[in-house]
Amino acid sequence: MGSYLYFFRSVACLLSGSASFLIRDPKLFFRNVVLRLKTGLLNRVLPAKLVRLAERVSVAEANKSADPMVEAATELGITSSPLVSNDGVSGEKLKIAFLLNNSLPFTRSGYTVRTQQILSNLARMGVEVFAFTRLGYPAVVGKLTVHEAEEVNGVSYQKLMPRFLPFGHTARFEKEIELLKKQCLKNSVHVIHTTSGYRNAVVASHVAAEIGVPWLYEVRGEPYNTWLSKVPESLQSKARESRHYRVLLDLEVQAMRAASAVICLSDVSKRRIVKLGIDDSKIFNLPNCSSVDVSADSRERPRAVSLFNQSERRPTVVGTVTSIVDYEGLDTLVEAAKYVDDSIHFLIVGSGDSEESLKHKVDESGLEKRFHFAGRKPEDEILEWYKRLDVFVVPRKDRDVCRNVTPIKPMNAMALGIPVVASDLPALREVTGGFACYCDPENPLALAESINRVLEAPDKFTAPQEWVEARTWPSNCVRLEEFYRSLLT
Numbered sequence: 001m002g003s004y005l006y007f008f009r010s011v012a013c014l015l016s017g018s019a020s021f022l023i024r025d026p027k028l029f030f031r032n033v034v035l036r037l038k039t040g041l042l043n044r045v046l047p048a049k050l051v052r053l054a055e056r057v058s059v060a061e062a063n064k065s066a067d068p069m070v071e072a073a074t075e076l077g078i079t080s081s082p083l084v085s086n087d088g089v090s091g092e093k094l095k096i097a098f099l100l101n102n103s104l105p106f107t108r109s110g111y112t113v114r115t116q117q118i119l120s121n122l123a124r125m126g127v128e129v130f131a132f133t134r135l136g137y138p139a140v141v142g143k144l145t146v147h148e149a150e151e152v153n154g155v156s157y158q159k160l161m162p163r164f165l166p167f168g169h170t171a172r173f174e175k176e177i178e179l180l181k182k183q184c185l186k187n188s189v190h191v192i193h194t195t196s197g198y199r200n201a202v203v204a205s206h207v208a209a210e211i212g213v214p215w216l217y218e219v220r221g222e223p224y225n226t227w228l229s230k231v232p233e234s235l236q237s238k239a240r241e242s243r244h245y246r247v248l249l250d251l252e253v254q255a256m257r258a259a260s261a262v263i264c265l266s267d268v269s270k271r272r273i274v275k276l277g278i279d280d281s282k283i284f285n286l287p288n289c290s291s292v293d294v295s296a297d298s299r300e301r302p303r304a305v306s307l308f309n310q311s312e313r314r315p316t317v318v319g320t321v322t323s324i325v326d327y328e329g330l331d332t333l334v335e336a337a338k339y340v341d342d343s344i345h346f347l348i349v350g351s352g353d354s355e356e357s358l359k360h361k362v363d364e365s366g367l368e369k370r371f372h373f374a375g376r377k378p379e380d381e382i383l384e385w386y387k388r389l390d391v392f393v394v395p396r397k398d399r400d401v402c403r404n405v406t407p408i409k410p411m412n413a414m415a416l417g418i419p420v421v422a423s424d425l426p427a428l429r430e431v432t433g434g435f436a437c438y439c440d441p442e443n444p445l446a447l448a449e450s451i452n453r454v455l456e457a458p459d460k461f462t463a464p465q466e467w468v469e470a471r472t473w474p475s476n477c478v479r480l481e482e483f484y485r486s487l488l489t
Contacts, residue, residue: 007146009161016164017126031100032227070247072169074199078251079205081214081260094484095128097184099194099204103131103157105150106138108376109323110408111195111220113291116379119155121477127484130187131157134200135176136165152379158183173202181207189213191484197223198248201255214487216259217260218286224248225400229327253277260487266406268426284483288431289471290415292383317348317452318391319372321382321409324355327402329395329423334361335444336395337370340451349374350384386416390452394422398441406431419461421450435463 088196093105098119104112119129137159138145160179166172184192184207192215201217208215224245231239239245256262256278263284264270274280277453318340322328330348337346348371355373362371377385386392392413396402406427410420414432422428424438437454439446454461 006148006161007144009163010139010144011145012164013136013161014142016167017136017140019408020165020167067244069169069199070244070251072173072201074168074208074247075250076202078164078198078201078254078258079185079209080258081205082209082212092141092190093126093128094191094481095187095189096122096130096484097180097187097189097192098131099180099192099200100130100131100133100157101195101197101200102137102141103150104152104379106141106143106145108379110288113408114220114288115195116152116155117289117291118477118480119475120153121473122481123154124474125477125481127481128187129155130183130189131155132180132183133157134203135160135162135172135179140165173199176203177206177210180204181210184211184213190488191216193218195220196249196252197221198255201251201258205255205258206350215295216261216263216487217255217259219252219256219273220265221405222401223252225404229401231401235410237423261483266427266430268406268430269404286476286480287413287471288406289473289476290411290468291408291473292412292415292468315343315345316341316390316455317345317347317388318393319349319389320393321349321386321412322349322352322394322407324348324352324358326354327397327399328354329397329442330354330358331361332395332397332442332447333375333393334358334365334367334371334443336447336451337367338365339445339448342370343453344370344455346371347374347385347388348372349382351376383412383416386412386418389413390417390458391451392418392420393447393451394420394428394436395439395447396423396425396428398423398425402441403427405470410436411468411471414463417462419454419458421447421454421461427468433463433467435461435467437461 048096056470059261079260098115100115102109102112104116115131120129134140137251139161145159148161149156151157160176161178162182166175180203189211191213192204194200194215195218202277204215204217208291213392226352227248228236228239228245253276256276258272259282261282262273262275262278263286265285266287268286269373270283270285273283320330320333322330324330331354332336337344346367359373362368392410394407394410402423403425404427409426410422410432414419414435420432420436422432422438423441428436430436437450
């Protein structure tokens with residue numbers, strides 16, 4: 001397909017998707033537009049009453065019913081993984097199809113970094129991987145493209161891009177099932193591997209049932225709690241009791257029960273999944289690892305020079321590389337800056353929904369000369385930005401999604417020999433191995449005290465090299481290939 005033709009197809013998907021959303025649910029369309037403006041450059045001029053109205057719409061609608069996509073998913077159902085016998089696969093090259101929410105280069109997050117590491121390492125081992133992003137992506141998130149596939153460091157991400165997005169979610173599910181099935185048959189895949197949430201489970205399960213292969217459900221997050229985290233705190237209790245929240249949770253449980261196996265990211269996550277009624281024997285723990293090549297003596301490399309144009313003396317730099325969203329707790333870091341020495345600078349690398357409001361808070365606090373926002377950086381530059389930091393902070397708030405989901409970013413810092421300060425939450429304790437300096441979440445003074453403790457004795461909070469070397473993506477993926485084959489015997 002020519003690049004111009006594919007570009008027009010991408011535009012058609014964007015326009016048809018927006019139009020159908022407006023016609024189908026004008027209230028939620030209004031809500032999404034206002035909240036998107038709230039997180040952008042117009043944040044400071046939007047009327048507060050308009051923002052509060054948009055926030056209430058989300059919870060009010062959630063109390064009435066689940067949204068149309070959830071209703072369509074419930075109607076179609078999530079199909080149990082077929083019982084298959086593939087005795088002949090033992091000597092063959094494995095062929096694995098991945099159905100993904102998003103991918104590099106359009107989206108940079110812990111999700112896409114983990115995906116890239118899994119796919120690239122499996123490919124190096126000789127596993128044939130086929131990566132497909134969800135229907136209409138990246139056009140559905142406002143990013144147009146001219147290519148049918150995007151290659152990122154040897155990994156090809158193929159798009160499921162129709163001529164236009166069908167009207168109605170049931171029709172969209174059916175179109176995505178059709179396109180993915182075609183690709184899986186074409187490539188004779190042995191296993192379909194998808195990730196949370198439920199919409200991927202609907203598509204993957206139906207394709208797997210139709211072509212007779214097992215499918216895996218990788219629980220990378222908790223969509224119901226992620227949705228809850230975006231609701232204002234004053235409305236969260238009401239939102240937790242909403243039909244939308246309950247149905248989201250039920251669909252995730254259905255997906256885990258129906259899949260051939262469930263992959264989780266941590267022991268914390270595994271315990272939570274078992275508590276939801278999922279058999280322990282079908283859960284495989286594939287934890288996050290550092291993206292750093294630890295064999296390359298990363299810690300011995302000199303730290304990058306200052307980015308603050310201070311040639312005489314490099315200032316102490318505290319910061320993070322992250323998506324700038326509310327639950328990351330960066331507003332707590334701004335408050336904590338008031339309780340540390342004025343010579344300390346703060347670096348935030350990344351972007352996200354809360355970026356403009358965070359910058360506004362920095363300005364209001366009179367800290368604009370000490371806070372530096374670098375924005376989103378490309379994959380091949382990101383480790384150099386880590387190396388500008390003397391202390392890496394993960395000040396996540398005490399939310400369900402933060403207690404249970406392990407991020408990759410502190411592991412990269414630890415692999416580079418950068419000490420970590422983190423909120424004292426179960427998922428963060430596990431992913432940092434107990435080597436970080438922990439503090440009470442959402443407590444600026446406690447965060448400041450922890451930063452000062454690390455600066456006074458950084459070696460005390462630096463992870464041992466042997467601990468880092470034991471947690472690598474190559475070793476992870478050797479285990480994953482073995483797990484795939486266990487499903488096919």
